[in-house]
Amino acid sequence: MNGTVVNILPGESAVDHAPKVKLSNGSECIPQHYLRYAHSRKTVEAILEDIYFDERYLVFIGEQTLISANSAEQEQLYIQVGVIGPDNYRAAKDNKIVYGRKWRVEPDLPSSEIIQTVYLAILKTREHEVREKLVLNIQGRTSTPFNNHHDLPLMAQNACLLQEEVDCQCDSLHELLNQLSYDGAHFELLKHEQVDDALWLVKLRLSPSAQTTLEELENGLDVNLLLSDTAINHFLHRLMEQLLLISNRYVAEHFAYKGFARFSEDVQVFGIAKLSSTTRALKVSKNTKEAHQELQYGVDANRRPQLPNTHYSQRLQSVINKFEPLLGFKPEIVKK
Numbered sequence: 001m002n003g004t005v006v007n008i009l010p011g012e013s014a015v016d017h018a019p020k021v022k023l024s025n026g027s028e029c030i031p032q033h034y035l036r037y038a039h040s041r042k043t044v045e046a047i048l049e050d051i052y053f054d055e056r057y058l059v060f061i062g063e064q065t066l067i068s069a070n071s072a073e074q075e076q077l078y079i080q081v082g083v084i085g086p087d088n089y090r091a092a093k094d095n096k097i098v099y100g101r102k103w104r105v106e107p108d109l110p111s112s113e114i115i116q117t118v119y120l121a122i123l124k125t126r127e128h129e130v131r132e133k134l135v136l137n138i139q140g141r142t143s144t145p146f147n148n149h150h151d152l153p154l155m156a157q158n159a160c161l162l163q164e165e166v167d168c169q170c171d172s173l174h175e176l177l178n179q180l181s182y183d184g185a186h187f188e189l190l191k192h193e194q195v196d197d198a199l200w201l202v203k204l205r206l207s208p209s210a211q212t213t214l215e216e217l218e219n220g221l222d223v224n225l226l227l228s229d230t231a232i233n234h235f236l237h238r239l240m241e242q243l244l245l246i247s248n249r250y251v252a253e254h255f256a257y258k259g260f261a262r263f264s265e266d267v268q269v270f271g272i273a274k275l276s277s278t279t280r281a282l283k284v285s286k287n288t289k290e291a292h293q294e295l296q297y298g299v300d301a302n303r304r305p306q307l308p309n310t311h312y313s314q315r316l317q318s319v320i321n322k323f324e325p326l327l328g329f330k331p332e333i334v335k336k
Helices: 041-049 111-133 152-157 173-178 232-254 269-280 286-302 311-321
Strands: 012-014 035-037 057-067 073-086 095-105 134-138 141-143 180-182 185-196 199-207 221-227 306-308 332-334
Touching: 041 057, 041 073, 041 111, 057 095, 057 111, 073 111, 095 111, 111 134, 111 232, 134 232, 173 180, 173 185, 173 232, 185 221, 221 232, 306 311, 311 332
Parallel strands: 306 332
Antiparallel strands: 012 035, 057 073, 073 095, 134 141, 134 180, 180 185, 185 199, 199 221
């Protein structure tokens, strides 16, 4: 592999006069900021072939026709994650496939950012599932108060109902935990002690059941919370945050591109910094600088929003005007 440029992928090409950098292992690369990108469905599929997280998380690449502000039609690629698993809201445990939101992929998006878009799509799709798995028993019924399906406009219009303290009918943390479950796993209080005048440590154990599907709970899990308040509401928010952190860490450790888990804690931070500085601290010719600047100019210009001439776009324009002089490409308001 010595002396070979190994990082050019389908959909990528080097700008004129692009420099090559020799790495400490002897291989050569062209830094990504000297690459042009012209991705298509085919080249994105080639990237997706090398991504793995969990076979139940399917990553699709779709295409749809968009109409821009100036009425021009264009084909737009998007990434979408489908999840196979039991329905969180039904007792029956038959598998079902559900879909997350669509994530736009521009043709000039760097390959690395496409991979990271898939990572983020999986991360947020799993977060959506996790939020539905913390179940609270209240008034003889079950509820998932942290899910993303609540009627937000209705909540905003009746905010007073959600800011009053509600009697949870729990005289202790033990009683509250008896009303909670997470993905079918049950909570046990291991420790609850005051650390100082305004800090409490709570240690919980999650024990899985036959209904538990999350891999991080397979062998049970201990959850540690540091609380700055003794209120039940404060405890529940901190608990949900910790469960999300645990889920996010699971994705980070298992999401891989070509077998490399970019966001794993096994990846050395100083190693990342060293590799980055090696590919950026370059002495390049005037022609190379000009080619790089031209490339960046085109990418930034293409990302500028085109907006119809509406009251909302005019409002945005008035906000932008407050920050003049302003560098970069300001949105273009298209007048039909």
